Amino acid sequence: MFRYSRTPESIVSILVSVFLCLIATGCRNTKQPHTYTIAFSQCVGNDLWRKTMLDEIKTELSLHPDVKFIYTDARGSSSQQVLQVRKMLAQGIDLLIISPNEAQPLTTVVEETFNKGIPVVVIDRKTTSDSYTAYVGADNYQVGKMAGDYFVSKTKGNINVIEITGSPGSSPAIDREKGFSDGIKPASRIHITGKLNGAWTQETAEAELFKIKDQLGSVNAIFAHNDVMAAGARRVLKELKLTDSIFIMGVDALPGAGGGLEMIANKAINASALYPTGGKEAVQTAFRILNNENIEKVNILQSLIIDSTNVELMTMQWDRISSQQKDIERQQVLLEEQRKIYKDQATILNTVIITLVLVVVFGGLAFYFLVENRKINRSLEAKNEQILKQRNELIDMSAKAEIATEAKLNFFTNISHEFRTPLTLMLGPIDDLIQNAKLNQDEFGNLKLAHKNILILMKLVNQLIDYRKIEYDKQMIHASPNNIIDLISEVIGNFKHIAHKRNIDLRLFTQEKECTIWFDLNMLDKVFFNLISNAFKFVSEGGRIYIHLHRYGNVVQIDVEDNGVGMSNEHATHIFEHFYQADTGLAKGSGLGLALTKEIIHLHHGSITVKSVKWQSTVFTIKLPLGDEHLSKEEKFEQLIDPKSISEQAVHYFAELDITPVSVPAEAFQHPKEHSILIVEDNHDLLQFLTAKLSERYEIFTATNGAAGINEAYESVPDLIISDVVLPELSGKVLAERLKSDIRTSHIPIILLTAQSSLEHxxxxxxxxxxxxLTKPFNLPFLLETVTNLLNNRRILKDHYTSEIKTTERLPVSKTLDKKFINDFAGFIEQNLANEHLNVDDIAKAIGVSRIQLYRKVKALLGCNITDYIMNRRLKKAKYLLTNEDHTISMITYMVGFSTPNYFSTVFKAKYGCTPTEFRKQQKG
Structure with a gap:
């Protein structure tokens, strides 16, 4: 292996080279990030809303540390703001953010800035010119109109409103005033009796209100253009000792101490229109402009009405946003510390170049901190976007929920009051007719049925009105000292005859001879009527209903126990919710009685709970306090138990408990009937009524739930089925789907009866x-004719399938499968004649064969192609409709599947030698 050793000279040479490189690198001009100077001209900065705007701007700018920020406060002076803007222009700025004090005075300087090529972002308030780059802010007109709409929806009767406006020359005041006027315009009952210039401050608003203090006695509501003026109005009203019922609404709904959300929560004001500051959005828009990105010129921020129904939700959301903002600020502090470290390390690297290792370490640290800095910035931006999205979703959900709830409550209240008069007018004449001894049995039975159902409906209407009074109108009780044992005994006495008739053991158990408590006679009796009548609905014959009463300490406990069907724990937790109905499978109610019961008990400062075991028992436990210390002076009232009044109320409760068994009239000596009908209905009265009316012409089978109806259909195979949609166990829609999907019953016509009358249902x-x-209430003759027509149509269709094809066109069909194919083919086409897009693929898919097999089968069995067969069937159906029905030519065109009347007329004439109109005239002539 080739080796060499480095000499000290070589090492020094390397170090010198590294040193020189580092010196060169350190001396090289590094490219600095481009810096911008952004100026913000605020019209006035001493109120909470403006401070919140400034905080949002500074927080958003903290994500851009290289930006130079200039801020000025005009303190409400338009001339001062003009001078400040011109001074900032002289200093040299890249972009101006301005909130004009007044529209007209600031228009000139904004246009000057814009014409110099400097982008201008107008925030909150507009100028009278469009010479600016972008506008960010809420639509003040829409805020005012939203407030007006809210006044219309939340108030009743004639309303006199005082409007406290902002500075007359400012665009928010102008737009909000116009929007509010347009919002209340549809309601002629709302009148603006005065307008005061509050100049956006609480002190001015209070001073102006004191000037007209003599007129405030006739005022129902006050609308202030911001929350501080609204708070001032409430302070003036309290000082003048005027009623707290005067409705006060403001604008801004700011979070934090002294903000609108706190005022609403503390009931200092009733409501406020959310007016977002837009500080963050203005900065984001500014950077998109500076980065040459596409922007919208007008950026409208979303608003919302906040009142006691959603203030807690909004406060929680703002707290969460505030917490996130504090996290961001802490991250910025950390970022600043990291930048300082980075600079220190760079200084050390430029001055202390002793070893290459140290240089590499510091360089690595610098790179690491740079990457982490970018990651943190991206993370913070993502969190901000997520928070904004969540806030918008909460605003939308809150607005939709409020609208839906208010609409339902108004509807139920209004319609319930309207029901009472016609019910009373029906009940009186029917009572007179029942007393007529000349009535035959059928007439007497029909009148008793009508009388019973009027009483049931009257009970439901009374419960709904009582619930509305207690839950939403905050009705108070009028309690007096009475023996509650006498009250319970009187209520039980009214149910004795029903208990005896159904062999139900109904008793009161107590060791107390007398138990005097304070209660409202006109309310508490409804509690026991509801609980006992409820028990009767779910207790079978031979069952028991026991009421136990005992006293311990300062409390009386009353247990209403039955051994009926019971309910699951899931249903028991919701049983006191209004309009909730437990799926017991045996009885149905309005879902309002127990909700009303709970509200009445709470008004008496008591409690009610339920314990239940499915198929075993149910116990409702009521606890009421003794004495009168828990009652206010307004809740006390002198009254005595009136047995006559209690008996009158009892009629409404046990009317629906008197159930007559369904019976089909004996027909031992009558001829067998041609057709049979299955009636599936869980309402015993309606089932008895339909059975009586239809048994004269048809053989009748009955079932009281969906599962029993399906079993009866399989067993009896009736010619027609009439079913309710809402049934225990299985609904009527499920019943229809199952029977129509089963080859054994798919041919049976089904009529659905329902109270769901909307087009969607x-x-x-x-x-x-x-x-x-058919929707309830249905017309009986119409139902009978519908039954007759469906049975006749089935007979005609059956004959039609066996005789529709001419002898010359038809080949012998001897095999069972071939006959089934012909019936399936002809039946499918007959059912889809109105479908102008019917094609061979649809038919092949429905019958379960391929396209080629379908062509060959039809040609072999019918001697014609599919298109000709469909056309002939449409023309034959058209001839039948022209001869026997009164439909127009256009209606018949689409009923038999032609796309246009002209095409239908052309094809018809080619086939029969005359137009449809001429053919109809020939038939009538």
């Missing part, structure tokens, strides 16, 4: 291959 029902979809 009807389309979903028809997708299950149901033959008809």
């Amino acid at each position: 009807q389309i979903a029902g028809m997708k299950t291959m149901a033959d008809a979809y």
